[in-house]
Amino acid sequence: MSFLKVSRLVTIERHIAEEQQYHPTATGEYSRLLRDLTLALRIIARDVRRAGLNDILGMTDSTNVHGETVKKLDEFANEVIFRAMDHGGHLCVMASEESEGIIQIPQEYPKGKYVLLFDPLDGSSNIDVNTTIGTIFSIYRRLDPSSIDDGTEEDVLQPGFKQVAAGYACYGSATTLVYTSGNGVDVFTYDQTIGDFLLTHEKVRMPHKGKIYSVNEGYYLRWSDGLKRYIDYLKENHAETSRPYTLRYIGTAVADIHRTLIYGGIFMYPADSHNPHGKLRLLYELNPLAMIIEQAGGRATDGYNRILDIIPTHIHQRSPVFMGSLGDVLEVEYYLSQK
Numbered sequence: 001m002s003f004l005k006v007s008r009l010v011t012i013e014r015h016i017a018e019e020q021q022y023h024p025t026a027t028g029e030y031s032r033l034l035r036d037l038t039l040a041l042r043i044i045a046r047d048v049r050r051a052g053l054n055d056i057l058g059m060t061d062s063t064n065v066h067g068e069t070v071k072k073l074d075e076f077a078n079e080v081i082f083r084a085m086d087h088g089g090h091l092c093v094m095a096s097e098e099s100e101g102i103i104q105i106p107q108e109y110p111k112g113k114y115v116l117l118f119d120p121l122d123g124s125s126n127i128d129v130n131t132t133i134g135t136i137f138s139i140y141r142r143l144d145p146s147s148i149d150d151g152t153e154e155d156v157l158q159p160g161f162k163q164v165a166a167g168y169a170c171y172g173s174a175t176t177l178v179y180t181s182g183n184g185v186d187v188f189t190y191d192q193t194i195g196d197f198l199l200t201h202e203k204v205r206m207p208h209k210g211k212i213y214s215v216n217e218g219y220y221l222r223w224s225d226g227l228k229r230y231i232d233y234l235k236e237n238h239a240e241t242s243r244p245y246t247l248r249y250i251g252t253a254v255a256d257i258h259r260t261l262i263y264g265g266i267f268m269y270p271a272d273s274h275n276p277h278g279k280l281r282l283l284y285e286l287n288p289l290a291m292i293i294e295q296a297g298g299r300a301t302d303g304y305n306r307i308l309d310i311i312p313t314h315i316h317q318r319s320p321v322f323m324g325s326l327g328d329v330l331e332v333e334y335y336l337s338q339k
């Protein structure tokens, strides 16, 4: 019996090169973009592992554009991705959860045909307590492929269904890289002894229904009646439908989604009476995570509309979200539709 869930030993670089064979017009620009991005992820993974040693933990004095206190490691990760991606000639513009406006490519470097959006360190409130954090990324083509000028805010404000690729790195007990370019979801695990990501799960498929729900239930009293009824329903005793469900909530979207991807179930960050748009950001968190969940056979909505169909109007826009196993998300949508 083999303990490997794949039949071949394949690095992320090799995997992307193989995928490019199916695109005869590919110039290699995209492969080089991914190579630079995985370099940034390897550097962040290294520093996440050394965080306490580097005395890098702790608050900075500044707050980010959302009014939250920025941790040093967030700033570091933001900077690493920018420095890895600004000079390669693949990108025309970037945007990050930690930066107020769009991020232009410095004047001295050529502009390419892709757009990169990222959350450099998701779950940053978990940094100081040694709990899983992650990096999320999303790649689009620029709107005018023939342009060699700076990218614009319009290039950044594209709906999620236009993503060319999306992924996340999850810095947990191992570092995993979950990636899709619209041809299923593959999981790579970082081997620090060889400094590379190796394919460990090929074409992941989510269970149609799970047994786990994931939500910050501390806000229960602020929720709509429909949502309260759904959560109450999940807690009832009914063995045939695996109820009561188990509750798991890490408070890092990447980690909660990673578990949901592998085990099934539902992850929610709903609207509530204090936060009518929820908390999570459409461009840096929800679109890439939704693309991965859909590519694995799951569903991702704001309770009513598909996340990937939402037309963004602001780069830091938030949205409520319900994502995970198809059967579970359809069920919450039913409860939300009942007045």
Ligand code: AHM
Binding pocket: 068, 097, 119, 121, 122, 123, 124, 125, 216, 251, 252, 253, 254, 269, 279
């Ligand atoms: P961050 O990107 O600033 O770390 O914030 C996003 C995080 C998500 O990873 C997580 O799902 C959510 O915030 C948790 O929020 P809450 O503490 O309100 O449950």
Ligand code: MG
Binding pocket: 097, 119, 121, 122, 123, 253, 285
């Ligand atoms: Mg985040």
